[in-house]
Amino acid sequence: MTAVIDTDVAIIGAGPVGLFAVFECGMLRMKSVVIDALEDVGGQCTALYPEKPIYDIPAHPAIGAAELIAQLETQIEPFAPVKLLGRRVETLMHDGEVITLGTSRGETIRCKAVIIAAGAGAFGPNRPPLDGLEGYEASGAVRYMVARREEMRGKRVVIAGGGDSAVDWALSLKDVAAKVTVVHRRPKFRAAPETAAQLDAAAAKGEIEMVIPYQLHGLKGDGATLYAVTVATLKGEERDIPADHLLAFFGLSMELGPIADWGLGLERNHIAVEPATCATNVDGVFAIGDIATYPGKLKLILQGFSEAAMAAHAIHPRVFPGEALHFEYSTTKGVPAG
Known part of the structure; x- marks a missing residue:
């Protein structure tokens, strides 16, 4: 029997930016499903350089890529996201306010919004x-x-x-x-x-x-x-x-795969988004991290983290229409109960 999963937000990509998007959505009481083609979370951090030190994560003068992913996993545990690993999202369809995704393993995911955090897409070394x-x-x-x-x-x-x-x-x-x-x-x-x-x-x-x-x-x-x-x-x-x-180390060859057929505005294998919200030209679909592009874009993990927060706040009215969002700092409200 084909699994049907209902959620608020579907996040395509389980790299560091995708994982942080789970946290930002969770802080706004939105449930997430995370889908990734790799068998483990972490994206390039796990697949290509787990022991490589990263120097531009705030409050960490240096942190190993694998350690960063482990810390992000701990951070999102309170929100208990559904993780669908080792499969690709093959299809995206709109049905009114509901977006339906189909995976390569036959799951159907119904959600109010999609965040594409696919990094370099389907990547491989040059x-x-x-x-x-x-x-x-x-x-x-x-x-x-x-x-x-x-x-x-x-x-x-x-x-x-x-x-x-x-x-x-x-x-x-x-x-x-x-x-x-x-x-x-x-x-x-x-x-x-x-x-x-x-x-x-x-x-x-x-x-x-x-x-x-x-x-x-x-x-x-x-x-x-x-x-x-x-x-x-x-x-x-x-x-x-x-x-x-x-x-x-001659970089990665980048292939968007099925994402390229979803009618998104593409610029050289990247997805064009609105800088303030990370919204794409397709209603309800957002893109963050390395796959997203806009004037002044920096390909830094920390910028992807910021984009995750902006996308989550832009999505909130889709999940909770008519509900005012009174922004509070995490130091004030803590982490919402799951």
């Missing part, structure tokens, strides 16, 4: 075009994430990329790995200025080797065990870097 890559991926010699820092202890690690992930992991692994080498095609990194400065300082101390301006060119090994990473300049100058692991 893979470098290297011969024999699949064999080294299968053995774990080439990776696009680090689940546990200890796996790199005593290893020769080559990190390729110029963004936050490459810089953060170089800094994180320099005290664990036998050697960390960073390969990038130009001296400037697209990372936060503070961490980029830390990388420069570590390189100056000899803690990290910088191989610039080079790009990945090939892999040397027996097809499973990696011996060296070949890099080359644009002029064709090559060199081999002894390595046990290659960590390639």
Whole structure:
């Protein structure tokens, strides 16, 4: 028998922003169902970098991604959200004031509003075009994430990329790995200025080797065990870097999946929203976090948290029509009883 679930708000995406949306809705006495294609909550924090430190969460000078998710789960426990994991939302239909969602496992969810907090959508790593890559991926010699820092202890690690992930992991692994080498095609990194400065300082101390301006060119090994990473300049100058692991951080390829067919206003695979409410062009559907875009948007978790609060307040009149919402600080009213 197909399950039918009635709720106030359906939240698509169980990453940090989606989880915080549960809290914000709960604080306004709105029930939530959370749906995610992954088997666990946490989104990219859980799937790609559970041990990566995050530095821009207020009151946490540094917090591991997995720890952040654990704290968010604790925060939403009083509201007992229904979690539907390991399935995708395939369909969205309007029936008057009710929105009906259908999942890939056959559940039907009826709600008053939808919050899309799908992060990068259906995401996967951008893979470098290297011969024999699949064999080294299968053995774990080439990776696009680090689940546990200890796996790199005593290893020769080559990190390729110029963004936050490459810089953060170089800094994180320099005290664990036998050697960390960073390969990038130009001296400037697209990372936060503070961490980029830390990388420069570590390189100056000899803690990290910088191989610039080079790009990945090939892999040397027996097809499973990696011996060296070949890099080359644009002029064709090559060199081999002894390595046990290659960590390639070239971003994520993003695919919206069925969301792309719901008539939403899309801008380069992102959903355009009203900045003040996070409402989309489809009545009752809101988008927050990395998937949402508007002028001045910053792709920061903390901005996604703010958007969760704005969306919840905008949704309240849909769930409780005619009821005035007298805003109170959480320090005044505490957490509503479930």
